[in-house]
Amino acid sequence: MNALIELKNITKTFDDQQILKGINLKIYENEFLTLLGPSGCGKTTTLRIIAGFDESDGGELLFDGIEISKQPPYKREVNTVFQKYALFPHLNVFDNIAFGLNIKKTEKSVVKQEVEKMLKLVGLSGFEKRDVTSLSGGQQQRVAIARALINKPKVLLLDEPLGALDAKLRKEMQFELKKIQKEVGITFIYVTHDQEEALSMSDTVVVMNDGYIQQIGTPTDVYNEPENRFVAQFIGESNIIEGTMIRDCLVAFDDFEFECVDKGFKENEEIEVVLRPEDIDIVAADKAKLTGTVTSIVFKGVHYEIMVQSKYRQYMIHTTDYHEVGLEVGLAFGPEDIHVMWKMV
Amino acid sequence: MKYFKSLVRPYLVWSFIVVLVPLFMIFLYAVTNSGNSLINIQFTLNNFGKFVEPVYLEVFINSIRLGLITVAICLVLGYSMAYIIARQKEKVQNFLILLVTIPMWINMLIRIYAWKSILEPLGLMHTDFAVMVGQICEFLPFMIIPIHTSLSKMDKSFVEAAYDLGANPVQTFFKVTFKLSIPGVLNGVIMVFLLSISTFMIPQILGGGQYMLIGNLIEKQFIEVGDWNFGSAVSLLLALIILFSIRWMKKIDKGEN
Missing domain, CATH: 2.40.50.140 (Nucleic acid-binding proteins)
Known part of the structure; x- marks a missing residue:
């Protein structure tokens, strides 16, 4: 099977500090892959490089076999759910979700239909006219997911999306995210520092520390067969x-x-x-x-x-x-x- | 808390004396005839009636036209500068904002005379252009600073989100960045408009005596003509124009959000 995204020896330095020290990773279609690690391990930087917000200093980034390191984010077939959602405060729920389609000058009737479909998928039907700032954290989260998914990306990037939610809501959203991923059938790349979240949702867990990948494996693999002391201590x-x-x-x-x-x-x-x-x-x-x-x-x-x-x-x-x-x-x-x-x- | 509340009293007394009383006097002058004594006051609306005379109407129209042009040019220049400044590192930003504000530490008259000595040898004095240049240079900082504030406070993830959703830099600017900076833009527009519509120094010095704007008209009525009643009426009208333009702007602001 060919990898959808492939990172080859990716490095990145910020202000004299090497954040990524050579990341090699293959990500496949329909995979729920989690980048797991403590803060500062380079997981978010890896995600931002895939999204195109940061450019790697060295290495290759292949998408469908094509090098895309130099491609600006608006040309990539990935969409992101941001840590703090980054919903546009000047637009209502409908216009937030429709943003990507409106940029592509999609016909109004199609936009309306698609937005309704997305709202149904994330369980927010009837919220079209609501002001995004009046929504709860969990609802904003859902809008952010709908806004990303409506563009039919091949890959959805999620940067600690559940970090701001309370424990109970988090559990619900974990379940919901997994369900949505199965329904739309695309690759999810999920960044988290919460090992339980990583183990319960992912197909593949990538444990990172100090700019290196420590282990790549299924949740049961990384839990039962940790490759080194760091992985064993970090997970469970x-x-x-x-x-x-x-x-x-x-x-x-x-x-x-x-x-x-x-x-x-x-x-x-x-x-x-x-x-x-x-x-x-x-x-x-x-x-x-x-x-x-x-x-x-x-x-x-x-x-x-x-x-x-x-x-x-x-x-x-x-x-x-x-x-x-x-x-x-x-x-x-x-x-x-x-x-x-x-x-x- | 109660103790602290009483600290506001001297301020209330002070603002009553220096704000409310003069305002009331202006109002009183505006609605009375000249030559009144304290006991014998004759109310009239004639002072306001004068406005419809073509001479004065032209002054108003000129002032508003000049104000709007100044605002438009300041907006384009100020927004570009604020945008460029907001994209720098924080230290550089602070320095650039300092540069923008430094001219304001110097007395306005000195700056206007400086322009005079630049424009005179070029033969550009007493023209629309001279007044325009003077106004824009005086008021540009009042446009840059509020816009810069709203741009630099803006969360960068909004721009990233727009890129992420397929918007190119131009689309991102007009659909996200500009829209989110509108509160700053409105503040800048209001400030520059107020300043330019009520100025009298710049048109007087750079525009020559014949250049008549609302500010000059008021000054003339009080100092040269001695018609305090008409002068007050003009002041009152200017205050009303300003008040309504602010309310109107605020309404646009609310409509946008």
């Missing part, structure tokens, strides 16, 4: 343990050897192991290799967060069972719960 909670890969499917840490499912490392290579807190079971002390003492237990709603001090470190465990502080316990996990990753240099 994790116990990260330094260890040695004895050979394929056998790893050693904290004085014991454990069977695992990871292959392809060198023999006796120094590696790091990720153990997700929910993958560790608390068992009787004599039933497991690793043992420790419960030092704290905090109720988190669905589960308890239990800290267990072992000989070398503290383990975090998420479980629905209650274990008293001071209790001597064993920590059990299966081979598939151990995720081995490259050590970060």
Whole structure:
């Protein structure tokens, strides 16, 4: 399959600070791709380069196989939903959504029909004459999406679009966005720093940090098979343990050897192991290799967060069972719960 | 809070003495005959009737025409300058705005005489052109500053959004940037119009004595002719013209949004 958008070794420097240090990325048709990372990691800059608001210093940007780095934004077949929506305050809802079509001198009757269709898609039928400044954050968001989608772009770019909404509305909009993406069947490139948002909506997650791509994969991949410490720590909670890969499917840490499912490392290579807190079971002390003492237990709603001090470190465990502080316990996990990753240099 | 509220009283007394009382006097002069004494006041509308005389009507029409031309030229020049300034980095912007305001620190008379010494050798004194140049140079900053303020405050993402939706730079300017700067434009237009319609120094010095505008007419009535009643009536009418033009502008502003 040919990539719709391809970034080849894209770099960008602002005021002597290198924001992007060589981004290589392929984006396919109908894909919901999320750029995920902490603030300042370069995710928004990447999006702005694709949109055409910023020009890269080096590298290639291919759209349908054609280099478009020098193309101004108004000639690109992408549309953007801005972080703060950027709805035109001097136009009402109808004229905001119709903006792109009016620029193209589309016939009035067609415009009317299309705007109505878009308003229906985003669930705002009947809002045509409303003043955009009188709308709630969630409604402005929908108008912004309709205003972008009416141009039938091949790619929709979304720059932290849910950032300004409250938690409940955010959940609703996540669901809605996914639904809209399926309905219109185009590529969404979504920028966020919220890992939960990224995992629940995307087909592909691109984890970025410090101007580099750390990992590209499906949500389950990046969660279950993080490639390095940064990804493991940024996405979900994790116990990260330094260890040695004895050979394929056998790893050693904290004085014991454990069977695992990871292959392809060198023999006796120094590696790091990720153990997700929910993958560790608390068992009787004599039933497991690793043992420790419960030092704290905090109720988190669905589960308890239990800290267990072992000989070398503290383990975090998420479980629905209650274990008293001071209790001597064993920590059990299966081979598939151990995720081995490259050590970060 | 109550304590602070009472601090406004001296100001109220002051503005009563220097604003309301003179205004009332002007009104009183405008609607009475000359030669009244305090006890024997004769009301009349004759002062206003004088306006329809062709001589005075022409003065009004000339003033408004000159005011409108000044506004139009200032708008084109001022908007371009404000637009260019607003696109610079913030430090450069502050410097350029400083440059725009520096001439205003110098006394207006000195600036007008400076123009005189430039225009005289060129043989351009006492022409429409001289008055125009003087007016535009005097009033341009009052156009640039409000427009610059509204342009520099504008969120850049509006322009990006317009580009994103397929508008080229020209379309973006007329459909978004200009529309969003209209409040600043209206403020500038009102200010320049007010200043140019009520000025009397510039037409007197650069236009020569024969150049008659509303401002000169008022000045003449008070200082040379001594007809305070007609002078007051003209002042009152000028104030009304200004008041209505502001209201009208504000209405356009609201209609736009």
